[in-house]
Amino acid sequence: MPLLAVLLVTVGCTSPAVEPPGLEATPTATPSVSASPTPRADGILEESDPALGVVLEGVPALTGDEADVYDTIAAYEKEYWRTMTTNSLSPGFEVLASPELQTVMERVATNNGNNGITVDGTYRVSISDVGLAGDGTATAVVCSDYLGATFADPDGTYTPAEVGFGERQRFVVTLRDAGPTWQLSTSGRDGTC
Numbered sequence: 001m002p003l004l005a006v007l008l009v010t011v012g013c014t015s016p017a018v019e020p021p022g023l024e025a026t027p028t029a030t031p032s033v034s035a036s037p038t039p040r041a042d043g044i045l046e047e048s049d050p051a052l053g054v055v056l057e058g059v060p061a062l063t064g065d066e067a068d069v070y071d072t073i074a075a076y077e078k079e080y081w082r083t084m085t086t087n088s089l090s091p092g093f094e095v096l097a098s099p100e101l102q103t104v105m106e107r108v109a110t111n112n113g114n115n116g117i118t119v120d121g122t123y124r125v126s127i128s129d130v131g132l133a134g135d136g137t138a139t140a141v142v143c144s145d146y147l148g149a150t151f152a153d154p155d156g157t158y159t160p161a162e163v164g165f166g167e168r169q170r171f172v173v174t175l176r177d178a179g180p181t182w183q184l185s186t187s188g189r190d191g192t193c
Contacts, residue, residue, distance in 0.1 A: 043067030046074035053085065054078050057145075058126045066130045069138045069175055072096060072182040073127050077142065080105070081123045087113035098176075098185045115153060122148030126193070136177040137185075143193035144169045168193035 043063040048056045054077065062070050079092035089106045097105070112119070124145035132138050146165035151158045160166055170193045175182045 044070055046071045046078075049078055052078060052082060053120070053122045053149075054081050055122060055124045056127070057124055058128065060128060060130070062130060065132055065138070069130050069132070069140060069182050070127055072175060073130075073140055073142060073173060073184070074125070076184050077123075077125045077127075077144075083109050084112075084119045084123075087117070095181060096184060098183060101184055101187065118152045119149060121150040124148065138175045138177075138182065140173050140175075141190075142171040142173055142187070144171065145193075 044059055044061075044067050046056065048054060056074055056077075060070065075092065076096040079090035079096060082090045083093070083105055087109050089102070089109045093102050093105060111117075124147075126143045126145075127140055128143070129141040130138065131140070145168045146160045147168075149160055149165065151160070151163045151165075170190045171187050172190045173184055173188075174186045176185050
């Protein structure tokens, strides 16, 4: 089982948009309609994404900054799973994760891709204990459940237990206020849920 243990990490990144050479148009303001999720009564925007294979469980009733922190973590977990199932770094990590976490996830995606590792199936996540520190930081607990996921490499297929994901994994995450959004700074394994 080469490098399947690499899956024990969480995060991602993109590059800025570049205008094609020779473009010299003056932009004009045009009203546009953008589809954005309607917040639930409790303020949470992020929802499960069945097409991607991400199920958010036990969504707490939060409002204000706590709801924003929850939404950031939920979006991060979706982009984490997108990275894991495509072996390509998700562009969402540029906004959602610190440069250090982006580097880790870029390495995971590259190593998995280079070694023919594939991940698929359902990833279940619960986010709890969201707390604001008052100094522009926040913390939360994330429980990751890979029991509905599938893992393979060129030598065969493996159960979640065979690749170290036989139990729900507990992570403590820290975030920082990054202007208009929150950003994950650290994600550390802290036993099981």
